[in-house]
Amino acid sequence: MPIYEYVCQSCKQTFETIRPFSQADAPINCPNCGYLDAKRQISLVNAVSSGKSLTGGSSSCGTCQSGNCGSCGHS
Ligand SMILES: [Zn+2]
Numbered sequence: 001m002p003i004y005e006y007v008c009q010s011c012k013q014t015f016e017t018i019r020p021f022s023q024a025d026a027p028i029n030c031p032n033c034g035y036l037d038a039k040r041q042i043s044l045v046n047a048v049s050s051g052k053s054l055t056g057g058s059s060s061c062g063t064c065q066s067g068n069c070g071s072c073g074h075s
Contacts (some may be wrong), residue, residue, distance in 0.1 A: 010035035 002021060007014045008030035015031055015038075028038050 005041045006030075006038040007041050008032060008035060009037040009039060014041065 001018050002024075003016050003018050004024055005014060005016050006028055011030060011033045013030055013032035017028060019026075019028075025040055027036050029036050030038050
């Protein structure tokens with residue numbers, strides 16, 4: 001199951017929880033204050049790394065930016 005990161009809207013505590021994808025946006029209690037108002041965060045680390053791959057970081061193709069070369073025919 002994926003790990004999701006949440007931030008409590010009350011005390012600003014961030015915490016990670018492993019839960020099914022189907023429950024990613026379900027309400028969750030803050031383990032710090034117990035307030036049921038934690039919001040799921042989009043991981044900044046993942047956002048940065050995926051942005052790099054779009055500009056050719058981990059892609060072997062310098063022609064297209066799709067990550068797979070089916071669209072440009074580059075091998
Ligand atoms: Zn809290």
